[in-house]
Amino acid sequence: MQPAGVAAPLKVDIRDKTFRSAEGVSIVALRGLSFQVRQGEFACLLGPSGCGKTTTLRILLGLDRQFSGSYQLPEGGSNRVAAVFQEPVLLPWRTVEQNVRLALPARVRDRDLDPLFDILGLSPMRSLYPSELSLGLARRAALARAFATEPAILLLDEPFTSLDERTAERLRHLLMTVWAARPTTALMVTHNLREALLLADRIIVLSPRPAQVLGIFDVGLSRPLRDAPALDNLISDFHKTFPDAV
């Protein structure tokens, strides 16, 4: 039971998630994975490739119910969970604006989206179709769709992979701008330490598979101060704290 006025955090306590192949081979993806994300916090799940990060997000999205343990999503918002995946998954026969509006509950579908499109630099692209967008613009449209729903929690799965570094960096800054304007509890999966240090309040550091929490790295530096030299220092602090991590 939460005290009145205190919003519930995201609570994750997955005891076991095992995949079984048709040949009967077992792959233990998660074992004893336990962490929390505070309300309004931007957290990153950082771990090596194949450790079970996407599996964790799929469980939180309700896409995989074959696990033991439990989780509790934060309350509130017009839509409890929004997700941004590696692939933007836009409907090809709908414009950018229609893609965003279709994600909204019917009663708020005509909501004013001008500020959101503006902040993401998408205003001139509202009537374009996904096939007319670069990958970077399609990712921006996916971010617009996620934030438009004003979710109680935003889950992001490596949303900047397969972009050139310049585009990825621009999108990271756009994500931070839109998140600062609409603070949302967010959990982002990444195996990119620098990206996690740039974006997160706290980093949940995972072991190799089966994923368990090795520890929490509190970034503790306000975002405007996270320039290149500061990030280099943070990377070195991180490696001192977690010499065996990513």
Ligand SMILES: Nc1ncnc2c1ncn2[C@@H]1O[C@H](COP(=O)(O)OP(=O)(O)OP(=O)(O)O)[C@@H](O)[C@H]1O
């Ligand atoms: N449907 C499945 N059937 C069998 N094994 C699976 C399945 N999905 C994932 N796995 C295995 O579970 C483990 C965790 O996979 P997952 O995709 O969660 O890792 P990840 O940390 O997100 O990796 P990456 O950073 O490379 O995306 C891997 O060994 C993967 O091969």
